[in-house]
Amino acid sequence: DQQVKQNSPSLSVQEGRISILNCDYTNSMFDYFLWYKKYPAEGPTFLISISSIKDKNEDGRFTVFLNKSAKHLSLHIVPSQPGDSAVYFCAASVIEWSYSGAGSYQLTFGKGTKLSVIP
Amino acid sequence: DAGITQSPRHKVTETGTPVTLRCHQTENHRYMYWYRQDPGHGLRLIHYSYGVKDTDKGEVSDGYSVSRSKTEDFLLTLESATSSQTSVYFCAISVAPWGPSSGRPYEQYFGPGTRLTVT
Numbered sequence: 658d659q660q661v662k663q664n665s666p667s668l669s670v671q672e673g674r675i676s677i678l679n680c681d682y683t684n685s686m687f688d689y690f691l692w693y694k695k696y697p698a699e700g701p702t703f704l705i706s707i708s709s710i711k712d713k714n715e716d717g718r719f720t721v722f723l724n725k726s727a728k729h730l731s732l733h734i735v736p737s738q739p740g741d742s743a744v745y746f747c748a749a750s751v752i753e754w755s756y757s758g759a760g761s762y763q764l765t766f767g768k769g770t771k772l773s774v775i776p
Numbered sequence: 777d778a779g780i781t782q783s784p785r786h787k788v789t790e791t792g793t794p795v796t797l798r799c800h801q802t803e804n805h806r807y808m809y810w811y812r813q814d815p816g817h818g819l820r821l822i823h824y825s826y827g828v829k830d831t832d833k834g835e836v837s838d839g840y841s842v843s844r845s846k847t848e849d850f851l852l853t854l855e856s857a858t859s860s861q862t863s864v865y866f867c868a869i870s871v872a873p874w875g876p877s878s879g880r881p882y883e884q885y886f887g888p889g890t891r892l893t894v895t
Contacts, residue, residue, distance in 0.1 A: 663818075691883060698889075700780075700866050700887050700889050701886045703884070706883060746818060750882065764819075764884055
């Protein structure tokens with residue numbers, strides 16, 4: 658049972674236009690969501706995240722939107738650049754509290770979407 | 777840069793042989809994780825550790841064991857490698873909200889990966 662789904666394996670976008678990557682989840686206990694970018698032969702790198710108490714988070718060209726009622730989040734990249742070409746993974750977590758404070762123990766990842774930005 | 781290294785970076789081994797992958801971190805983070813990445817599956821958690829000698833199973837732990845005798849090292853062992861364990865393995869750390877950390881608490885940061893081929 659896949660709890661985090663990225664239904665588009667690939668996406669092609671023209672340079673300068675908006676890229677929209679989508680992610681759906683089924684577990685209503687998830688309360689923190691993250692996007693990672695991965696280039697070939699490298700480890701995933703953290704891009705942006707959002708807590709379930711928010712519906713939007715921006716960081717430069719990257720914005721993540723969360724729709725809790727629909728269990729859907731999306732990553733917007735504006736404007737898209739050729740260097741953005743990579744595989745993007747959506748991930749979700751249940752924040753677990755410990756004696757030392759909150760810490761995310763496990764991330765559940767989607768299968769990824771390969772973004773190609775065409776010059 | 778979360779100071780994570782993995783060794784070896786590439787390994788080819790034969791079915792039935794034991795294999796140990798090493799993850800080393802330099803910043804004294806408490807939480808460490810092992811993932812595998814396979815086409816069509818995204819990243820899946822194998823095992824994780826929340827302190828020295830404290831480990832737990834993830835989603836795909838069968839056929840794998842881990843050990844953490846020092847804060848900086850997290851070892852993943854395949855006792856008897858099988859062809860289904862051919863994959864790219866990533867180590868990750870999670871920054872606790874306390875201690876000598878510079879990142880935010882809920883994200884995980886990944887190493888460069890180990891490509892393992894079992895023939």
